[in-house]
Amino acid sequence: MAEPLRLGIAGLGTVGSGVVRIVQRHARMLESRAGRPVTISAVSARNRDKDRGLRLNGYAWEDDPVALALRDDVDVLVELVGGADGPAKAATEAAIAAGKDVVTANKAMLALHGQALALAAEARGCAIRFEAAVAGGIPVIRALGESLAANEIQRVMGVMNGTCNYILTRMQSAGLAYEEVFREASDLGYLEADPTLDVGGIDASHKLAILAAIAFGTQVDFDAVDLEGIERITIDDIRAAADMGFRIKLLGVAQMTGRGLEQRMSPCLVPASSPLGQLENAMNMVVLEGDAVGQIVLRGAGAGEGPTASAVMGDVMDLARGRRGPVFGQPAATLARAQPASSTVPAPYYLRMALLDKPGALARIATVLGEAGISIDRMRQYSHDDPAAPVLIVTHKTRRSALKDAIAAMPATGVLASDPVAIRIEEV
C-alpha cells in the first residue's frame, strides 16, 4: 500500500474541526481518489479540554503548533490558527524550515508575509497551498493559477466578504439602516472580534492582494490596496442606487494598467441584473477576466465549516497526489514588485447630493462638473418636502481625480445642503 500523507492540524476552530470531520468521514474515498491514505497524526489548539464534538483520541496532542509542525510523524502542516503573525507564522516557518509542506486558510498571513514565506518555502522545495484563504469553498486560486495559466489576466474582481454582502443585501431587502443591520449581524455572530476586519474591508483586501499576486505575477502587496469599507453606506444610497438599476457591493478590483497595478476595495455600484448585482446574503463571487477565456464567474459560500474545510482538503488532496509547485504560480524570486497605481482607470460615477431650493441650483452643479470635464449620463431630481432637493447624477466615464476636483469645487456654488456622496460604478 502507498505511504499515507500524514497531517498535523494546528487550530481546531470551525475550519479545523471541519477538516478532522472530513478525514474521518471520508477516509476510504480520500484514499481511492488520492491513491494513498490521508491521515491525521497530531492536532494542536489553545484549549485541550474544550468539547468540540470530535473524536480526537487517536491523535497526538501538542500545545504548541511549532512542536506540531516539527513532529516526525507530520508530513504536512495544516495551519488553521489564523492571525498574520504569532503562532500561525511561527508554525508555518518551522514547517518550512523542516522541509514540510503547508496548507493554510490564513489570508492575513499571506497578504502580509506571503512573499517572504514563498521565498523561504521555495528555497526549501516546500509547497504552501491556500485555496481556503480566498472565498472559502470557491476554487478561485486553482482557477486563476492553473486553469487560466495561459491567459494574460485583465481584471480580477469579487465580493469576498460574506458579512459585508449580508449587511448590504439585508439593508436593501428590509429597508433598514446600516447601524441596525450591523447590530443584527453582530448578534448572529457574523462579525469578526474586530468588526473593522469585515466592514472596514480589510479581510476582503487581504484576499484581493493574494489574487492580484497570482493574476499579475507580482509580489503580494496588501499595503497598496486602496481601501474603503462599507461603514458610510446609507439606506438612502441603497435605495437611490436601486432606483437607477444598481446594487451596492463591497467590490474588490485588481487590474494592471499602463501606470501600474491598481488594487481597489470599495463600495461600488454594479448593475442589478449582473451576476454580482444578484449576489445575495453571505455568498461570495469572484469574476476572472482573461484575454483568451473572456469572463469566468465563480459563486459559492465564502466561509463556514464545510466550504472552507473542503478547500483545505482540496489542497491536501493535491499534495497527496504529488502535485506541487510555486506558491504564487511562478517562482517567488521571479515575481515583480508592482508599481502601485491608484484608480487611474476611468469609470462612471454615481453622485447623490441634496441641493438647496434655489433657482439655478442644478445648473451650477452641472457647470462645476462640466468645468472638470465630467459629462452627465443620467440625472434625477426627486420631489421633496424638505427644503433640500435630492438629486442623483450618473456621470459618463471620468477619472477619479477629475471627480475629486469637481466635488472640491461644489461648496463654492452655495447650493449644497450637505456633502455629496460619490460611488464608483464598476462595469461588470
Place this chain on the structure above:
Amino acid sequence: MAEPLRLGIAGLGTVGSGVVRIVQRHARMLESRAGRPVTISAVSARNRDKDRGLRLNGYAWEDDPVALALRDDVDVLVELVGGADGPAKAATEAAIAAGKDVVTANKAMLALHGQALALAAEARGCAIRFEAAVAGGIPVIRALGESLAANEIQRVMGVMNGTCNYILTRMQSAGLAYEEVFREASDLGYLEADPTLDVGGIDASHKLAILAAIAFGTQVDFDAVDLEGIERITIDDIRAAADMGFRIKLLGVAQMTGRGLEQRMSPCLVPASSPLGQLENAMNMVVLEGDAVGQIVLRGAGAGEGPTASAVMGDVMDLARGRRGPVFGQPAATLARAQPASSTVPAPYYLRMALLDKPGALARIATVLGEAGISIDRMRQYSHDDPAAPVLIVTHKTRRSALKDAIAAMPATGVLASDPVAIRIEEV
C-alpha cells in the same frame, strides 16, 4: 534552461487555431509560469492550403494525425480533430501507445470511449486531459476532480450547450417560435453540421456523462443518459413558464440515488431568479454540489476560440508543470460500473393542457392527478377565446412514473383538447 514541452496539434479549426495563437502570443509568459518553454513542433489538418490567418511555417506539417502523434519531436498530442471515432481516436490511441500524453477537447470520444482510453493511458503511464471537452473555458473538470476531491458529490447539473440556451432565451426575449429561432441560429452558424447534436441534447449529454464519471467514480456511460432535446418546446411553454416565475433550460442533471446513477438531459423549469434561470444567450453554467462545499456555481463561455483554447492550454500548462494523474480522478481500473437509474428522484412538475369548455373539466383532471397520488401546488386557468381553456398546473413533488400514469389516464376523461405537456421543475 529546462527542456521545452513540445506539442503536436491535430486539427486547425477554431480551437486549434486559438491554441496556436496563444502559444505564439504568450511564449514568454507561458515559460515563466510553467518553468519551461511550451513549443509547437508540428501540426496537422485536413487542408494544408487553407488560409487560417496563422503563421505555421515554423512547424512541421503532417497530413495524418497518427503520424503527428508518433513524431519524435512531439511530447504531447493536442487532439482537436473531433468526432468520437476516426482520426481523432486513431491519433489518441497512437499517442498513448507511444507513451505520450494527450490533451483533447473531444467530448464525443470521451463519452463513448473514455473508459477504454483511460485504461490504455493509465497502463502506459500517460495522462489524458480534457478540460476543454466540457463547458469550454469554465474550469469544471478541475473543480470537480481536484478542488472538490474531498467532497462526496451529491449532484452535478448544468446548462452545457450554448446553442440551446441561445435558442431558448431568444424565444423568450423576442417572443418567437422555435422554428424561427432555429433558423436564425442556423444562419448565424451556431448549429453543428448535424443540428440534432445540439438541439437533440446529444452534445450536452456527452458532457454530462463525463462529469458524472468524475463526480461519482463511475465508468463513463453515455448510453445511460435519459435524453430529451428542446425540439418540442413551444413559445406557449416559454410564456406560461415565465408567467409562473420560471425559465426553461436544457438542463443536465447527474446524481447518485439509492437505486443507482441517474443521468438526465432534458428541458427543465428552473426559478427565473436562480443563477441558472438568469443564464442568457450562449453562456454555459455548471452547478456542483458536495457534502462539504455546498453549492458552487461556475459560469462562462462554453464554446468559441478563446475560451476553448484557454482550457486546452490550461491542461497543457499542467502537463508542462509535471502535474499528471488518473484520467477520471482515480484509476480507471477502480471505477465502478454504475447501475443506471431512470428518474427516481421525485420533483415538482409543470403541466400545460388545453381543456374543453365543459362543466367539471378541471375537476376531472384534478381527480386523475389525485388518484395517481399527485397533489397540486398551483393552478391557473386563463381566460380564452378558443373553445379550449389553457390550464397550467404546478404539482407538488412526485415521481415521474406517477405522472406518466396520470397523463396516460387523462384522455379517458374526455376533456382534453390536446396532449398535455409535462416538464420537470428542477430545484436549483
